[in-house]
Amino acid sequence: MAETSPRISVEYIPDMSAEDRKAITRWYREVFNLPSEDMIIPGDYDIRVWEGDQWVSLVEVVQRTILVGGQPVRVGGVGGVSTHPEHRYKGYSAMALREAAHLMFDELNVEFGMLFCAPEMETFYGKLGWQPIHKPFRHLDHETSQPTWDENFMILPSPGSSRQWPDGEVDLNGHGW
Ligand SMILES: CC(C)(COP(=O)(O)OP(=O)(O)OC[C@H]1O[C@@H](n2cnc3c(N)ncnc32)[C@H](O)[C@@H]1OP(=O)(O)O)[C@@H](O)C(=O)NCCC(=O)NCCS
Numbered sequence: 001m002a003e004t005s006p007r008i009s010v011e012y013i014p015d016m017s018a019e020d021r022k023a024i025t026r027w028y029r030e031v032f033n034l035p036s037e038d039m040i041i042p043g044d045y046d047i048r049v050w051e052g053d054q055w056v057s058l059v060e061v062v063q064r065t066i067l068v069g070g071q072p073v074r075v076g077g078v079g080g081v082s083t084h085p086e087h088r089y090k091g092y093s094a095m096a097l098r099e100a101a102h103l104m105f106d107e108l109n110v111e112f113g114m115l116f117c118a119p120e121m122e123t124f125y126g127k128l129g130w131q132p133i134h135k136p137f138r139h140l141d142h143e144t145s146q147p148t149w150d151e152n153f154m155i156l157p158s159p160g161s162s163r164q165w166p167d168g169e170v171d172l173n174g175h176g177w
Pocket residue numbers: 031032057080081082083084087088089090091092093094095116117118120121123124127
């Protein structure tokens with residue numbers, strides 16, 4: 001049988017059905033191995049790649065205004081990057097991340113994409129234009145909501161802009177994603 005070409009959907013999460021939102025929570029628990037008591041805070045948009053009616057890859061985007069050196073910077077926060085284990089190395093995450101860039105820069109008009117990842121994943125994102133920034137950032141801890149610091153994040157500059165990532169202390173102005 002001929003392979004079906006993949007299809008992409010972009011959905012605004014508050015408009016999704018309760019059933020779809022439950023399916024996404026189940027996906028997160030399975031792919032990221034999250035314990036059932038872990039709280040999952042949804043972002044703003046889900047980008048999903050489908051093979052026929054089977055959903056095989058996900059990227060979530062959240063719109064946020066963070067502070068860098070005390071100045072507001074509009075970012076598209078990217079998270080939840082994941083592909084079903086049986087469908088990896090087929091270019092699906094790359095496809096979803098390109099669609100996320102299109103959404104962030106052409107629809108939401110943010111200045112930068114921003115994500116957090118383990119150092120060993122920097123090459124994966126680097127292939128798609130993401131740049132590592134080895135600086136600390138301040139955010140609220142998910143469990144305690146207390147201010148805390150972490151190191152290292154990646155940014156994706158808007159293709160239409162020459163703006164460099166600004167200097168100064170980075171404050172996510174809330175929880176991470
Ligand atoms: C990481 C992950 C999202 C990759 O998904 P995928 O659909 O297999 O990725 P793609 O097929 O689009 O790969 C794009 C490129 O990255 C490379 N790549 C894929 N997985 C990689 C990995 N784990 N480490 C380094 N490079 C990787 C591919 O070889 C491909 O390179 P190429 O363009 O030179 O051929 C997937 O392995 C996954 O879901 N892992 C578990 C969840 C996770 O760790 N998510 C990342 C959180 S930061």
